[in-house]
């Protein structure tokens with residue numbers, strides 16, 4: 001199975017995948033890509049906001065929202081990589097309940113930032129005659145926002161459930 005091919009993984013594939021494969025996929029496909037993409041998206045947003053401040057469609061406040069999301073994601077993804085994922089990989093699902101609850105709460109905050117991005121950009125709608133930078137920004141944002149939604153979904157609805165089921169298996173095995 002080529003677990004790193006973007007966009008090729010149906011949810012059903014992950015239901016039967018190991019926690020190891022899923023964690024490796026999430027870090028490579030989402031964490032690394034968010035880290036790569038966000039600085040450029042922030043730079044493009046600052047530029048568009050500066051150059052097109054008088055345009056009615058100008059996404060005012062977008063760069064600040066992206067910067068806040070970048071800071072939140074950096075700390076969130078580090079907690080996953082250094083604390084939660086190692087616990088899930090060791091089958092410590094019962095002990096991971098606290099960290100999982102924190103991550104779910106932070107995912108809700110990330111969802112709110114995504115909603116703000118869609119609102120500020122009028123659902124990523126470009127005005128007539130938008131310049132190349134503006135087009136590049138919305139194309140990049142489309143890809144980033146879709147990725148982040150999929151990332152949150154894979155963790156909330158597949159990885160965290162799989163991790164806690166693995167823990168139940170361990171507990172049952174001990175009885």
Ligand SMILES: [Fe+2]
Pocket residue numbers: 026030031077080151155
């Ligand atoms: Fe993550």
Ligand SMILES: [Fe+2]
Pocket residue numbers: 076080103107152155
């Ligand atoms: Fe997460």
